[in-house]
Amino acid sequence: MLHVVILGFGNIGSNLCNALHNSSQVSVVQLFNRNLIELPNKIKSIPFTSDISEIKEADVYIIAIPDDAIDDFSATLPFQDKLVVHTSGSVPMQALDGKNKKGVFYPLQTFTKNNLVDFSEIPICIEAEEETDLKTLRTLGESISNKVTMISSEDRKKLHLAAVFVNNFVNHLYTISEAILEENNLDFGLLKPLIAETASKIENLSPLQAQTGPAKRNDRKTIENHLHLLKDSPYREVYQQLTKAIQDTYGKKL
Numbered sequence: 001m002l003h004v005v006i007l008g009f010g011n012i013g014s015n016l017c018n019a020l021h022n023s024s025q026v027s028v029v030q031l032f033n034r035n036l037i038e039l040p041n042k043i044k045s046i047p048f049t050s051d052i053s054e055i056k057e058a059d060v061y062i063i064a065i066p067d068d069a070i071d072d073f074s075a076t077l078p079f080q081d082k083l084v085v086h087t088s089g090s091v092p093m094q095a096l097d098g099k100n101k102k103g104v105f106y107p108l109q110t111f112t113k114n115n116l117v118d119f120s121e122i123p124i125c126i127e128a129e130e131e132t133d134l135k136t137l138r139t140l141g142e143s144i145s146n147k148v149t150m151i152s153s154e155d156r157k158k159l160h161l162a163a164v165f166v167n168n169f170v171n172h173l174y175t176i177s178e179a180i181l182e183e184n185n186l187d188f189g190l191l192k193p194l195i196a197e198t199a200s201k202i203e204n205l206s207p208l209q210a211q212t213g214p215a216k217r218n219d220r221k222t223i224e225n226h227l228h229l230l231k232d233s234p235y236r237e238v239y240q241q242l243t244k245a246i247q248d249t250y251g252k253k254l
Helices: 011-021 067-076 131-142 153-183 188-201 220-229 236-250
Strands: 002-007 026-032 060-063 083-086 101-107 124-128 148-150
Touching (some): 002 131, 011 026, 011 101, 060 067, 060 101, 067 083, 083 131, 101 131, 124 131, 124 153
Parallel strands (some): 124 148
Antiparallel strands (some): 101 124
16 A cells, blocks of 8 residues: 655645545555645545644655745655655656655646545656656556556646646636626526537547637628627637637638
8 A cells, every 4th residue: 555645735635635545555644734724524534734844654745736836845845765746737857856756746637625526537647767656656646547647747848738728728718708798697607508518529529620610610790790799898809819820720811
């Protein structure tokens, strides 16, 4: 059985803690968080500390904190020659302090602290300096996921970039859509079946094949009508830029 300490209890840390705690192959021996927190009942049995000097012995230490704090925090860990990994998509493995063995354990998913997810189909991207550590991380990943793969820091950065487009940027477009509807006393829920169908299409089609809409078919009249509706809107430029990008992709100019 692998013994794990989770360092941080934010969006990723809380979800990982729950998933690993439910695995028969892993023992979460401790949870560290700088601030005192009330653990949910499901994981209340996990020992907790906010004192970094009290961190317990483990096989793997998982840093699950904001990206810009990883390097400095790893340098403060009061032990050496242990396997320390972070969960970031964009931070290179080498950002971790050199007094410990380095690795990455990156679950490719969007996380919210109070919305626990099923890890079984979540890709987990792993990386380590030593083959034995890579094997340990693969075992750890496979204890909760069916999709564990070794990806270098350089490739992981590119993967994270692509993830920002499909997750963060798309979600911002949802926010714009919701704002447009609220301004006109319409319910955002009306769009949810469309959102679900759009996402399900790419199970069987490439995104290139799945594209529809006025920009792809060069429907100038509809595009002009939309731009008229957006004439005083801060979203007009977003509409124009995305329309142009689609037109350029499919070879049709406005």
